[in-house]
Amino acid sequence: MLCLLVIKFECASTCMSSAPEECPKPFCKCEKKSNGKAVCSGRSLNYIPRLPKYIRSVIFTNTSIRVIDKCGLVNLTFQQIENINFTGNDLHSIDKDAFLNLTFLSSLIVSSEPNLNVSTLKLSFQSFQKYKLSALRLTFNYWESLPKDMFNNAHVSNVRLLFLQANNFTYVDFTTFKSMTRLRDISLANNSISQIYFTKLTSLTKLDMSSNLLQSVPTFCGRNDISYFPNLNNIILSRTYIAFLGPKIFRCLPRLSTLYLDYTNIGTLQDNVFASLPSLQTLHLNNLGHPLGKITQNAFNSSSLETLILRGSHFHFDQKERYNASRIFASCPNLQHLDLTDNNMPSDESTFQTIFRPLRKLQKLFLTSTKIVSLPTNVFTHMKLLQKLHLNDNGITFWNNSYHIFGNMTSMKYLSLRQNYISVINETSFPEDLLSRLETLNLARNPFSCICDQMWFRNWIQKNGSILKEYPNQYRCRHPNSMNGIVLKDYKPTDKMCNPWNPLYTMAIVMGIVVISFITVGSIAAKCQGNIKNYIYLLRVYHNRKKGYIPLDSEEDYEYHAFVVYCDNDRKWVHNDLLNKLENEEGLQLCIHHRNFVVGDSISVNVDNFLKKSWKVLVIVSNNFAQSEWCQWEVDVVQERRRRQGKEVIVPIILDTIDSKHMTSQLRTLLDSTPYLRYRSGVGSELFWKVLLESLRKPLGHPPTSLLYYPSFDDQTRVSPETETPTW
Template sequence: MLQSYFLIIVLLALPVYILVARTSSCPKPCICKKKGGTASCRGALLRFVPVFPTYVTKLYFSGNLLETINASTFRNLEGLKLVFISLGQNGITHITADAFSGFRFLLELDLSRNPKLTPLMVADAVAHIKCINFKHIILNRMIWRNEPTELYISLSHFNIQKLEMLENNFENLNMTLLSENLAQLKELRIGYGVISIIQPGYFQKLEILDLHFNRIRFTKDFFGNETTCYLPQLVKLNLAANSIASIDKLFWCLDNLNVLRLDGNPILDVLNNTFFYLPSLEILYMGNLGFRFNRIDDRAFQSSTLKQLWFFNNHFVFIKDVMHHFNETEIFRHSPKLEYLDLRGNEFPSIHVLEKMLSPVKSLSQLIIDNCQLITLPENLFSKLPNLFYVSLRNNRISSWNGQRVFGNQSSLRTMRLTGNSLSTINERMFPRKALTHLSMLFLGNNPFACTCSNVWFKNWIETEQSIFENYPELYHCKTPPEKDGELLKDGIPTQFECSNTKNELFTAIVTSLSLSGIVFVIIFSLIFRLRWHIRYWLYLYRVKKKEFSLITNEETDYTFEAYVIYCDNDLKWIQRELLGKIENESEISLCIRDRDFEVGKVYVENIIEKMNSSRRIILVISHDMVKSNWCLFESRIAQEKCLNKESDALISLMVEDVSEENMSSSLRAFVNSASLSKFPAKEYDQEQFWLNLTKLLRNQR
């Protein structure tokens, strides 16, 4: 009798206990937060779903071990008004059709990273969700090989607004079928896949389309035809890292498009009016386009709304030549509202190009030109940009500049980044304080500072306004003198008193010695200058005799290089891009290039002699700059000596610019006339035959 009473009491108390447990405790090892109504059991390796407090409306249950899911799996969730549940990475192998039938308030479901689930299983289970307001499903990294068309049909019973299927393996995407079943869709994300075939579809309400990291080549009618715009409400479009080579006349009728991502595509050029027909475009990403990108038309970026342009890591050389096309005065003139410009990872051979490019952009407020091989700051630019408050010039080769010419009388700059450059000395001439009254943040760390008396002014400035120097003192180290290498700048720079004493002691000795040595130096230098090339040639003959170098003969010799190339510094880019690309990379014929193959630390003349002796032939690259270069003429004289006993084709002359014989020295003219001479053709269709003839000539002794 007592046992019966006890059982009745237990049965009556059990619901009360469960209610109290739900309202007050969170099951271990889960974490519950009443504010926001969340419960998280991520990575707990649970094999069941425990009881949760009644306030929980969002359950994060990824990284557990629910291999099979059915209606009973979620029995302990009865009574909760769950609007979101995440079941990602649970190793689910089977899911029944009634698994989610008990969720009457469910709005979002995440089944990601359960690759053993088939699209049909998911479609059957989703179809039985009782909440008609269900609107968001996430199916990332399911590794599906076929497009889940069955799922589209199941989801058609709901007003789905967001569908996310990242990292799957189906090649075809039928947006026509998608739009027919998910007419209310506002956000579609199908990135990190292998989609190569895509059928367009009409989405009346779609605002976000993310197809990045696929293999899609878009046709010109993807966004609409003459009568219909397929995506009239699109606001954000992400097409990054696909296979788009041309964007000419691709974008139109997208009147609401605000953000466009094209970075990581093998785009070759940007032609006129490419973005002109996007009346709401404000943010454009065009970075990492590859080494083949080579053309920007005058009105390529013409837009009355564009505010941000991310044009980074394109390796574009802002110079007018046969390889790159752009107009320095027009490129940004037609983007009047541009505020943010990222040009990092490109190249500016002339610092004056920046002034001509950017001066028209009066609205510019933030400028990034990191890693652009700059050696100084652009003059007459910052003072012409009244709204510019942030500029980043990190990881260039900047060593000094004239502050008055750079900043003018007044600059609006508030933040300036110059970390990772070649700054050794900072003085008042570089940072005129009257012109930089707004400067409040300055990054100068990771530069090779000289901890000498030349930086006393810099040290005093830091001590006076330390608040503007970011990352000081930890990123400010001495590089020179050698005994202070690595020491903190604040400890390494001498005091002003120490520098004053040193100056007084050295002044008299320096003046005396300089006066005497100056006279002797002028006399000796005058003689050396007049006889400089005779001296170099005599030294060369002396070294040849001393080291017992022999003349090159027709006898078979093991050569390291097929040809030694004589060129001037201004032709180096042509050598790297054209000659090496066609002869070494494509034809596998080794060439000796001094900027690459000379041994560091060895005397320059010895390098020339040894490398010529290691080369079967000599290639003379003739240009206007070459015939004016004393070093090239010196190399030519050595080459002339080396070629005396060789056959007629030992020397090959390549004329990359039309140089008349009147502009050559008599010895160079005679040398050139004795060689095989070829002119580099100006027309591209003649260049292939030119390279073929040169390759045959270099191989005829093999």
């Protein structure tokens, strides 16, 4: 305590004035913020100046300060200095009591000071406040070694961050850091380390050994497989000479979550290299092997792996002998982030599908510069959780079946197709539901064609341009030549320009109307053919009457207006509908075998007798009728009468459509040679009954009529219609 008071008194006697209000110009520049910072530089500066009270951090760079004695930093005691940085000065030594009065100091940087005596720096550590210093950066000093007891001091035992990058260390013994019981992050990057000796550091969480001369991965296991670093979660071994990874090389790292092996000489990724890392989540494998030659089927075997970065390795996914497409990602099903930038993807769509089939949980996928020419179908559509998709710098020109490429991507927020060969975007390029969900769409630096096919995209941009990245400057026309270099935003096509009326449209419309008319008329005719035939039949009757034809054989000469031939299965319609209409309402008399035949006489005798008493014959045709042998016999009898008296003597009525398998030759002959009526209930029934009545009252003959003949005025006797003789 007495020595401490003497030092304070000696230093105070050389500088009694208080801290200045202004920054000491021209040597320093000060920033007055919540944590004020001062930067002091210039070769004319060879001492530590006094700084304003608000300064908390100070940087001395490119000065001529050579020695910091015990009073060298006394001018900084007027502030609560927390951070000191000595970079690129001409430091040679630092006094062991130099930092004695800097009670708030928590971070010290000594960088680019190759002339500094490391032993004096080591001794100065004892002047730090105990347990106060938390960060120590000794970088770019090109020191070849450190004293073994460099940090064997309680005053630096609280250091959490130790950076020793860019020196010339060839060998590192971790017992040097053993007393730093709270050390969490140590960086030995950019040295020449080829050998390393570990000792147990339970507090260490991050180790950076990148850019060294390591030929192999150091062992992390001590005796009895006890881990040297049981809490280590981040290792960087990038830019080393490591060329081989064995299946047990990363044992004894139970909490390692992030591993960097970028720019190493690994030419083959062997099976189960990372399987011994139960907590591995992020794996960086950029630019492996120069290029990477082979990936075995279980190389990425890790159920915990979530992020895989395999950029720039120029691996040939288009050469099946280098890997197993169905297995390459099958053993890491929980992968969420995959970056395959600067590799060669297959052109075969089925192989593409096979590679990505297991990755159902993928959220981010980078396929930049992977030589994709056509977008694969049914690959991204199965990635329900995919949020970001990068397809930049490929050879994509256009695609069809957009739903099979981008459909059903319900989580997609970011899509980039930057710098491809896309010329036209239209309404079928992306599913509508995808565009409605996207927050960012990047189509910059594509050779757009400013033609009418681009009109939809121009209209879409006006409403949704806010989601387009790099718009409008990186969206320019390449075609046609007259528009080359023009910003797409300035291309403004109109409907009149792009949709002029073509005379062919008029012809197409007229032809369409004609075709529709024919189809309509044909449909009506097919549906109402029965009613149409009834109309034609009725018109013929009216036409014959207008020409003066009268019957030769009157219905008054017969007891019955008609003999009804029907199947017993159709009796309900005959008795309820036919008889009711013709007898009860119209007063006609019909012969029905159920009612009129004489009991005791044979059926053939009854048929013959009652046919002679009937003026006409009604034949009720149905599927039941066609299947009845007795009804077929009656058709033969009726046909005989038709041959004698003409076709008007028979009136066929079709109740339902006859199946072809039931149609007999006799029935077909009857229907082909005799006009028939078709019964339809509902619409058309009234016309049916009207035509039926006309048919029953129509005269017989072929035609069954006689023309009224009137003699000339020279005749002495006029013949009356009543006495006229019929002419057959």
